[in-house]
Amino acid sequence: MTSPTTLSFVRHGLVHNPQGLYYGRLPGFRLSDEGIQQAQRTSELLSKKPLVAIFSSPLLRARQTAKIILAPHPHLSLKISQFVHETHTPFDGQPGSVPAARNWDVYTGSPPEYEQPLNILTRTQKFVAHIRRKYAGQHIVIVTHGDVVVFMVLWAKQLPITIEQKVNFHQAGLSDPFPAPASISTFTYQTAFADEIPQLDYLNPSH
Secondary structure: OOOOEEEEEEEOOOEOOOOOEOOOOOOOOOEOHHHHHHHHHHHHHHOOOOEEEEEEOOOHHHHHHHHHHHOOOOOOOEEEOHHHOOOOOOOOOOEOHHHHHOOOOOOOOOOOOOOOHHHHHHHHHHHHHHHHHHOOOOEEEEEEOHHHHHHHHHHHOOOOOOHHHHHOHHHHOOOOOOOOOOOEEEEEEOOOOOOOOOEEEEEOOOO
């Protein structure tokens, strides 16, 4: 029997955002002091795991979180992937109250150059397929963003990949209504079959 392939998706820690903007893909948004502490707790939980690779979204907050997780694993270097980037929406730079008033629906009515939920899942699944082939039987960490995790979780729970399901995320059976900052959503694949539905484990280190 081959060893399972383990993919731990980590949402970045809390962000320093005193203006309350929807920052999306805007550059330069760093972790807050609390976000650094959250990432450190996550790093402690992952420090004893036999990690073989750590990937990150290109954005600063994700890279900072990933480097904190990387610290106990000096033999590894950080890898960046566009496939686990933040959602591409038209709301970047707007007050956070704007998407909040839409119940954080940044998809409905967006022009076609922006992403929809299935676009995000598709690019994430391409990344996962590549990782499963390259690192079969090993443990990988991917530091990314909330909606990337949400749509992977919904898929693993075989729930519809829709904005309505995202809003009702608690129906996925997780302990939080949305992936918490620096939380770990681990997908475990027992086989090499491309269509395997993995086991999902969710952990919020702040609890």
